[in-house]
Amino acid sequence: MSGSGVPTWEEVARDHGRFLSTVAYRLTGKDDDAQDLVQEVLLRVRRGLGTYRPGNLEGWLSRITTNVFLDDVRWRRRRPSEALPDEPERVLPPAPGADVALESQELPADLQAALRLLPVDYRAAIVLSDVVGQSYEEIAAILDIPLGTVRSRIHRGRGLLRKYLVAGGDRD
Amino acid sequence: MTDEDGTRHLGDAITALLDGELSDDEAVAARRHLAECPACTAEMAGLGQMRSWLRDLPPVDPPPELSARILGPSGPLSEILGLSGPLSGILGSPLPPGGSAVGPAGPSGPPSRAVAAPPARSRRWAGVGALVGCAAATLVVLGLATPHDPPTSPPVAHFVEAHATAGGGEPVSHLAPAVVPVSFRR
Numbered sequence: 001m002s003g004s005g006v007p008t009w010e011e012v013a014r015d016h017g018r019f020l021s022t023v024a025y026r027l028t029g030k031d032d033d034a035q036d037l038v039q040e041v042l043l044r045v046r047r048g049l050g051t052y053r054p055g056n057l058e059g060w061l062s063r064i065t066t067n068v069f070l071d072d073v074r075w076r077r078r079r080p081s082e083a084l085p086d087e088p089e090r091v092l093p094p095a096p097g098a099d100v101a102l103e104s105q106e107l108p109a110d111l112q113a114a115l116r117l118l119p120v121d122y123r124a125a126i127v128l129s130d131v132v133g134q135s136y137e138e139i140a141a142i143l144d145i146p147l148g149t150v151r152s153r154i155h156r157g158r159g160l161l162r163k164y165l166v167a168g169g170d171r172d
Numbered sequence: 173m174t175d176e177d178g179t180r181h182l183g184d185a186i187t188a189l190l191d192g193e194l195s196d197d198e199a200v201a202a203r204r205h206l207a208e209c210p211a212c213t214a215e216m217a218g219l220g221q222m223r224s225w226l227r228d229l230p231p232v233d234p235p236p237e238l239s240a241r242i243l244g245p246s247g248p249l250s251e252i253l254g255l256s257g258p259l260s261g262i263l264g265s266p267l268p269p270g271g272s273a274v275g276p277a278g279p280s281g282p283p284s285r286a287v288a289a290p291p292a293r294s295r296r297w298a299g300v301g302a303l304v305g306c307a308a309a310t311l312v313v314l315g316l317a318t319p320h321d322p323p324t325s326p327p328v329a330h331f332v333e334a335h336a337t338a339g340g341g342e343p344v345s346h347l348a349p350a351v352v353p354v355s356f357r358r
Contacts, residue, residue, distance in 0.1 A: 021234035031235065038234060111225055129191065130226035136193045151193065155184035158222040166218065 005054030009046045016061060023062060026127045027069045029116030037072070041065050062132045063142040066124050073120050114164040122157030129154050181209065186216045190223055 007015075017038075024037040041064050052060055115123055121143075128134045128142060129150075136150045143150070173183030182202055188194045189202045206213050 017234050018231055022232040025232040026229065034232075035235065107225060108229055111229060126226065130223060131229065136188075136191065151184050151188050154191070155187035155219070158187065158219045158226075161222050161226075162218050165222075 006049060006052055007057065009042075009049060012045055012049070012057075012061070013042060016058070019058060020061060020065060023065050023127060023132060024069070026112070026115060026131045027066065027123065029112055037065065037069055040068050044068065056138070058132065059134060059138055059142070062128055062134060066128060066142055070120060070124060110165060111161070114161050117164060118157050118160055122153045122160065125150055125153035126157040126161075179209075182206070182212045182216075186212060186219060190216065190220055 020038050020041055021034065024034040024041070025031075028034045028037055041061070044064050045061065048064070115126070118126070124143060125139055128139045129136075134142065136147050136154075139150045140147050145153075173181045182189070182205055185194065185198070185202050189199055194202060206216065
C-alpha cells in the first residue's frame with residue numbers, strides 16, 4: 001500500500017477479490033451476472049482509486065458494487081426483452097418447517113434463491129447489512145436514502161425472506 | 173405499527189433492535205413492549221432467525237474462468253491486443269495448460285464451468301484501456317498466477333466485521349442467537 005494509505009489497484013484485486021465476488025453473487029444470484037459485476041467493479045475501482053480517501057475500503061467497494069448493480073437493474077428494466085425474475089413457486093422447493101430448514105444442507109442455496117426474489121432495493125439493503133456488515137448510517141450513505149428507509153427496507157426484506165422460506169408463510 | 177384493535181406493535185423497530193440501531197431509551201422501551209407482546213416476540217424470533225441465516229452465508233470465491241473470460245483468446249483484452257491464442261507468458265503469468273481455467277469451486281461457491289466466450293452483454297461493460305492494467309492483477313486475484321495455491325475457503329467463514337456498537341446483536345431466543353461475525357480479511 002502506498003504511503004498515503006490508498007491501496008494500489010493490484011492490492012485491491014488481490015486482497016478483496018473474494019469480498020467482491022461474494023457481494024456480487026449475493027446481489028445478483030447468478031454466476032454470469034456476478035462475474036460481469038465483478039469485472040465492471042474492478043474497472044471502476046481502477047479508475048476511481050485516485051479519488052478514494054483512506055478509511056472504510058470495504059464500504060467504498062460496497063458502494064461501487066451496489067451502485068453498479070442497481071444501475072444495471074434500471075438499465076434492464078428499460079429493455080423489455082430482458083428476462084424477469086422467476087415466480088417463487090418455480091424457483092424455491094416446498095418450504096420445509098423451520099426446524100428442518102435449520103438442519104438443511106440446502107439452506108444457503110434456498111436462501112440465495114429467496115434473496116433473488118426480493119425487490120432489488122430490499123435486497124441491496126439486506127446484502128449491505130447482513131452480508132457486508134455495514135451500519136444503517138453507512139447503508140444510508142451508500143444508497144443515498146434516509147435512515148428510516150434503510151430500517152424499513154431491511155425489516156421488510158427479512159420479513160419477505162421469512163415468508164418465502166418458512167412453512168406456512170404465504171408466498172404472495 | 174397498529175393492529176385493527178388499536179394495539180400498537182413495534183414494526184420495524186424490531187429490526188433496529190436486532191441490529192443494535194436503537195438508542196438506549198428506545199431499546200428499553202422496545203424490550204418493555206416485548207415482555208408484554210407475544211406477537212412482537214414471535215416476529216422478533218423469526219426475523220432474528222433470518223438475520224442469523226443471512227450472516228452465516230458462506231463467502232463466494234471468484235471462479236477461475238472469470239480471469240480467462242477477461243484475458244482468454246475470446247476475451248475483450250485479446251481482441252484489443254489482436255491476439256489469437258492464449259495469453260500465457262505475455263503478462264508473465266502463465267495460464268493453466270490448454271488455456272482452460274476450469275478448476276474446483278470453493279466449498280460453497282457456485283460450480284465451475286468450462287471456459288466459454290463471454291456473453292455479448294459483458295462486452296457492454298468492457299473498458300478498453302483499463303483492461304490492460306487490470307490483466308496481471310486479475311490473474312493473481314483469480315488464482316491463475318499461482319494455480320497451486322492452497323484452497324482459500326475456510327470452513328463457514330464469517331467475513332462481516334464484528335459490530336462494535338454497545339447494543340449490537342440482541343440474543344432473542346435459542347432459535348436465533350446473536351451472531352457476532354468476524355472479519356474475513358487476511
